[in-house]
Amino acid sequence: MLVFLAGFGLGLSLILAIGAQNAFVLRQGVRREHVGVVVLVCAASDAVLYAAGGAGLGALVEQHPAVVDVARWAGAAVVLGYGALAARRAWRGEEGLTAAGDATVDDAGRRLRPVLLTTLALTWLNPHVYLDTVVLQGSVAATYGDDRWLFSAGAVVSSLVWFTALGYGARLLAPLLRRPGAWRVVDGVIALVMLAVAVSLVAGR
Known part of the structure; x- marks a missing residue:
């Protein structure tokens, strides 16, 4: 039990930091839009990465920094693009919140x-995901x-709970x-969070 709790505590400490992924999950949660899918994908992805770390693949990742570099630049582009969309919504004042039941089934299907x-x-x-979950x-x-x-x-379990x-x-x-x-403020x-994450990725931090 103590070993399990140690893993739970480390996992929770690594995931609590506000980042691009958490900001996206938070926004989808407030919108009540495909929350189950988002939570499942995030938790399942972490499970795969934690399993890889437990299997000792962290050393392999460290030996091939080019893999992390590719993820770093691709991730920066994706995060920056999503940040630009958020900035456009904030500038235009587009409402991001739809009450439960307001959206049609077809709309929900198109957004999935x-x-x-x-x-x-x-x-x-x-790349921080690999460094935290697989390596660390x-x-x-x-x-x-x-x-x-x-x-x-x-x-x-900490990832699933979070x-x-x-x-x-x-x-x-x-x-x-x-x-x-x-929602303009949100x-x-x-x-801003996405911009900061993109800058940190490009800077290699």
Whole structure:
């Protein structure tokens, strides 16, 4: 149990930082738009990466920095593009919140593809994800020997708990975001977060 909790604590500490992925999950949660899909993709992706770290692939990633470099530049482009869209919404004052049940089934179906692709891009094209989940978590997990899988399991559960809480808990902010101009502020903040993340990726930090 102590090993499991150690993995849970490390995983939670790595994922709590506000970044492009968390900002996107938060926005989808407030909009109540494909929240389950977004949470599932994020948590499942982390599970795969934590498993890779537990299997010792962190050393392989460190030996091939070119893989991280490709993800870094591609991730910067994706994050910057999403940030530009958020900035445009903030500038134009486009309302981002749709009450539950307001959108038609056809609208929801059309939005699923871009939401899914954005979630995958913000997850898998972020080099920090590999460094945190595969390299760092994998290195710590290795110190537990045969219990490394229990440590990794704790990290996987922390990811599931976090994204579920963020995605479904975000709807509590909905009443505040129905106020005129509220979404302009939210999208403005998201644009700044995305810009900061893109700059950090380009700078290699």
